[in-house]
Amino acid sequence: MFDSVPSTLVPENWPFSLECLPQPAYMVGGAVRDGILGRTREYWDLDFVIPSDAVQVARAIAQRYKAGFVLLDSERRIARVVFPDATADFAQQEGESLETDLYRRDYTINAIAYNPHSQEIIDPLHGCDDLQLGLLRMISPSNLQDDPLRLLRAYRQAAQLGFIIETNTQNTIRALASQISQVAAERVRVEIGYLLANSQGTPGITQAAEDGLLTAFFKHATPESFRKLAAVDQVASILAQHYAQLDRELQQSVRDTVKTTWLSIAKLACLVHPNPSVAEIELQELTYSRAEIRAVITALRLSPQLKLAHTLREQYFLFQEAGIVLPATIVLALVNDNLVEPISGTNPLRVYAPLISRYLNPDDLVAHPTQLVSGKNLMIALNIPASPVVGKLLTEIAVAQAEGKVSTPEEAIEWARQIISQLIDIF
Numbered sequence: 001m002f003d004s005v006p007s008t009l010v011p012e013n014w015p016f017s018l019e020c021l022p023q024p025a026y027m028v029g030g031a032v033r034d035g036i037l038g039r040t041r042e043y044w045d046l047d048f049v050i051p052s053d054a055v056q057v058a059r060a061i062a063q064r065y066k067a068g069f070v071l072l073d074s075e076r077r078i079a080r081v082v083f084p085d086a087t088a089d090f091a092q093q094e095g096e097s098l099e100t101d102l103y104r105r106d107y108t109i110n111a112i113a114y115n116p117h118s119q120e121i122i123d124p125l126h127g128c129d130d131l132q133l134g135l136l137r138m139i140s141p142s143n144l145q146d147d148p149l150r151l152l153r154a155y156r157q158a159a160q161l162g163f164i165i166e167t168n169t170q171n172t173i174r175a176l177a178s179q180i181s182q183v184a185a186e187r188v189r190v191e192i193g194y195l196l197a198n199s200q201g202t203p204g205i206t207q208a209a210e211d212g213l214l215t216a217f218f219k220h221a222t223p224e225s226f227r228k229l230a231a232v233d234q235v236a237s238i239l240a241q242h243y244a245q246l247d248r249e250l251q252q253s254v255r256d257t258v259k260t261t262w263l264s265i266a267k268l269a270c271l272v273h274p275n276p277s278v279a280e281i282e283l284q285e286l287t288y289s290r291a292e293i294r295a296v297i298t299a300l301r302l303s304p305q306l307k308l309a310h311t312l313r314e315q316y317f318l319f320q321e322a323g324i325v326l327p328a329t330i331v332l333a334l335v336n337d338n339l340v341e342p343i344s345g346t347n348p349l350r351v352y353a354p355l356i357s358r359y360l361n362p363d364d365l366v367a368h369p370t371q372l373v374s375g376k377n378l379m380i381a382l383n384i385p386a387s388p389v390v391g392k393l394l395t396e397i398a399v400a401q402a403e404g405k406v407s408t409p410e411e412a413i414e415w416a417r418q419i420i421s422q423l424i425d426i427f
Contacts, residue, residue: 009027009031009032009035009114009116010116010119011116013044014044014046014086014088015044015065015067015083015084015085015086015088016061016064016065016081016083016088018116018117020057020060020061020064021048021050021057021116021117022050022051022053022057023117024051024098024115024117025048025049025050025051025057025115025116025117026048026049026050026098026113026114026115026122027046027047027048027113027114027116028047028048028049028101028102028105028110028111028112028113028114029047029110030045030047030110031044031045031046031047032112032113032114032121033109033110033112033127033131035114036112036121036128036131037131037161042085043085043086043087044083044085044086044087044088045086045087046086046087046088046089047088047089047091048088048089048090048091049091049092049093049098049101049113050090050091050092050093051092051093052092052093054077054078054079054090054091054092054093055071055074055077055078055079055090055092057090058079058080058081058088058090059079061081061088061090062081065081065083067081067082067083068080068081068082068083069081069082070082072089076091076092076094077091077092078090078091078092098113098122099122099124102122102124102125103124103125103139103140104139104143104146105139105143106138106139106143106144106147106150106153106154107127107130107136107137107138107139107150107154107157107169108125108126108127108130108137108138108139109127109130109131109135109136109137109157109161109163110127110157111123111124111125111127111139112125112127112128125139130166134161134162134163134164135163135164135165135166136154136157136158136161136163136164136165136166136169137166137168137169138154138166138168138169138172141172141175141176144172144173144176145176145179147183148176148179148180148182148183149180149183149187149188149191151173151176151177151179151180151213152180152183152188152191152192152208152213153191154169154170154173155195155204155205155207155208155213156191156194156195156201156204158204159194159195159200159201159203159204159205160194160200160201162200170211173211173213174211174212177211177212177213178212180213180216181216185217185285185286185287186286186287188217188286189286189287189288192205192214192217192286193259193260193264195208196260196264196267196268197259197261197264199233199236199237202229202230202232202233202267205226205229206226206229206230209221209226217282217285217286218271218272218282219282220272220273220278220282221271221272225270225271226270228270228335228336229267229270229271231335231338232263232266232267232270232331232332232335235331235334235335236250236263236331238349239330239331239334239349242349243356243360245360246327246330246356246359246360249262249327250262250263250266250327250328250331251263254289254291254292254295255289255291258289258291258292260288260292262295262324262325262327262328263328263331265292265295265296265299265325265328266299266328266329266331266332266335268283268288268292268296269296269299269300269303269328269332270332270335272296272300274300275300276297276300276301279296279297279300280293280297283296294325295325295328298321298322298323298325298329299325299328299329299332300332302318302321302322302325302329303329303330303332303333303336304333304336305318306318306329306330306333306352306355307333307337307351307352309355312366312399312402312403313399313402313403315355315358315366315367315402316366316369316398316399316402318355319358319359319366319367319368326355326359327359330352330355330356330359333348333352334348334349334352337351355367365401365402366402369398369401369402370401371394371398372397372401372406372407372408372409372411372412373394373397373409373412373413373416375390375391375394377409377413378390378393378394378413378416381413381416381417382413382416382417382420384420389420393416393419393420396415396416396419397412397415397416400412400415
């Protein structure tokens with residue numbers, strides 16, 4: 001398949017020296033597959049199989065390079081070394097030979113090994129042929145049953161590589177689909193996250209659902225849910241043409257510690273029940289973080305309200321409630337309003353354009369209010385104690401500022417003075 005070993009596999013590109021590895025030692029898995037395909041990675045994720053003392057080898061490398069060390073599985077003797085720009089997993093060889101180990105893996109394209117000492121590619125299952133054909137082919141049904149997450153992983157890997165799942169393999173996955181319910185929800189969530197991360201994953205997650213792999217996790221998803229999922233990608237593409245900044249925000253993560261993007265939040269909202277309370281339970285069962293759940297719930301709750309916010313006051317409260325979830329909320333609203341295939345002659349994007357423009361303008365006081373006075377300022381100027389009234393006054397001042405009724409601290413205090421008697425009556 002190739003005349004020389006791909007440059008991405010040569011030890012000079014590793015985060016540690018080849019001399020740290022015993023002989024024999026083998027690189028396996030995705031790094032070998034991607035190296036053969038010529039796929040580059042920003043972050044190295046290396047896997048090695050070592051006939052003996054794998055954990056000791058990993059610990060020695062970690063100590064030499066002052067890298068992190070994690071014992072992943074003491075029984076199977078698997079350890080990880082964490083470098084600034086890479087991780088390297090070291091696993092004890094399963095079985096009496098490397099070939100036995102490779103025959104226990106999921107798909108042929110992941111059962112290719114590379115011996116860095118001899119620069120030899122070991123491919124007993126003809127994975128290189130399947131790489132050339134663009135096929136994801138199982139090694140055996142029993143291997144998939146050993147870890148049913150491998151059933152879902154097929155769709156993720158096919159999406160990432162642009163491959164097709166081989167017919168017999170797909171039929172086997174369909175037959176074994178019910179076994180996916182045995183897998184821990186957090187492991188399933190990770191695979192779903194990969195499929196939601198970009199438009200290439202949408203056909204994959206849709207096919208996975210059709211093949212029965214998602215029923216146990218998204219109980220309320222329907223064919224319409226997956227039509228909307230595809231529409232999210234189309235809406236995002238349209239928005240990118242008109243609002244580059246909004247597109248960049250949609251690609252950002254919900255939080256630094258959470259890899260889910262705002263666009264993924266809009267997609268998740270398509271897959272769960274439209275009732276926020278029911279959706280919250282679904283997402284909790286899938287072990288999503290509080291930030292992710294809150295974002296989906298906010299998008300579900302507010303997306304129908306966007307086009308109803310006509311006055312500046314209504315828009316102010318909408319922006320306050322949506323906060324950083326607004327980009328995902330807009331995408332979901334546009335999907336629900338059929339931006340891709342408008343039913344009426346009105347382009348839904350025009351309806352939301354004013355809100356988008358306000359959100360993208362950092363100086364817009366409706367979307368991004370600035371505080372003219374503090375609560376302490378009000379308490380001193382109006383001689384009032386700390387109470388809910390102070391918070392209400394600050395809100396009314398912000399609304400008045402957005403409406404152009406006040407613009408200075410003095411005007412803000414005078415405005416508060418005029419309405420304080422009404423608020424005291426209310427509270």
